[in-house]
Amino acid sequence: MSKYLQNELTKLKKKFYELCAIVEEDVRNAVKSVYEGNVNLAQKVIDKDRQIDMMEIEIEEDCLKLLALYQPVAIDLRLIISMLKINSDLERIGDLAVNISERSVKIIGLNRKDDSFDFTDMCEKALRMVKDSIDAMIDFDLKKAEAVIEADDEVDKLHEAVFGKIKTAVKKSPDSFELLSQYLTISRSLERIGDHATNIAEDVVYMINGTIIRHQT
């Protein structure tokens, strides 16, 4: 790899970490705003989405620049292509944080709450997947990427449990439907975050060994 490309990739990886950290914080704050009933926190996440969108564009432009200027091949090419795709996943995760925050605002507006719905565990599991997938990308860690893909089942199961609980609750108390539907959307968003982390991990596997493992199950 030429020194020029090496230097540029180092800068790009740093930006990735920054984006990842912002997205992670947003998801955590979005979930926190739900159980704290904190409308300001929810609004903060909504407002920050613009920054994430801008960072996504910046990283995409950087990747295109590296492709155009340095004609990377082999691992360098796979790395940049993976970064381009992972970048979109991170931006989508940011959108899901906004979605959770909007549900949070809605719940606060309803002036109702059901404390039996606690998304902290699900949120942490999904975020651990996101973080591990990015670490796997930076460290070229195949095992970590594979572990992320396996962890998706846990988040899926937590979502299924929430779904089951909501079904029962709606039957028992149909007038709670509006509140419960917000919880369902939150759970679905966290489950989708796990899916995006899985996508990232799959791209990392491609980046490391050149194998496309999507759609194999």
Next chain:
Amino acid sequence: MTTEKINEQKIRLQTKDLTVWYGQTPGVKDISLDIYDKKVTAFIGPSGCGKTTFLRALNRMHDLTRGARVTGKALIDGQDIYDPKLDPVIIRRKIGMVFQKPTPFPTMSIYDNVVAGLKLVGIRDRKLLDEVCERSLKQAALWEEVKDRLKSPGGSLSGGQQQRLSIARALAVEPEVLLMDEPTSSLDPQSTTRIEELIGELKEQVTIIIVTHNMQQASRVSDYTAFFYIGDLIEFDKTTKIFTNPDQKRTEEYITGQFG
């Protein structure tokens, strides 16, 4: 990618409506171009497009070409390069040149090759010459390879080393601008990489203009790119812009290999 405005950079060299004539025929026509300080600017274009002709006009190399003359303006730090009162030797000290083929004096020692420019203007102070020799060879990333054989002839070095020796010689007179005319076209890939890395290091200290046939090289090493075609400057912009989204159709056709 395009957030930084071009005009925020300091201009080191500037041409205004510069035309180089060979007899009645223009080699390049009405070129107005700003060269930014401590940046690498690449001139690209197909053979015969005028990029080398234009480069040579920037340090009055055409003074030596029979039948050639230059009209328009060429300025370094606002000073007219073609001011008849100015000694071209002074200009060439400010604006050094590295050629396509390495140009060491083959029988002269490595040491004497480096300090040749200083000796030419009468500098004989041994301590000063030693310092300049070491500094220039270090700048040209050649010092470690030759420091124990400075008395060996320049011609004993490999092609890549000879080209770095030529660069060291150009740097010895502390130029403000370094013109490089296809500096790697006669070198092997490894030496080419070494010179390209060197260009990246040198731009911290000098303004560099490189003429290259190799578009990939231009994209790798330069901050700005000027595309020439049949004597005209078709487009000049940041290298990133030129290689991702050029404004001119001709530029796009050239860099995508549709002609040239």
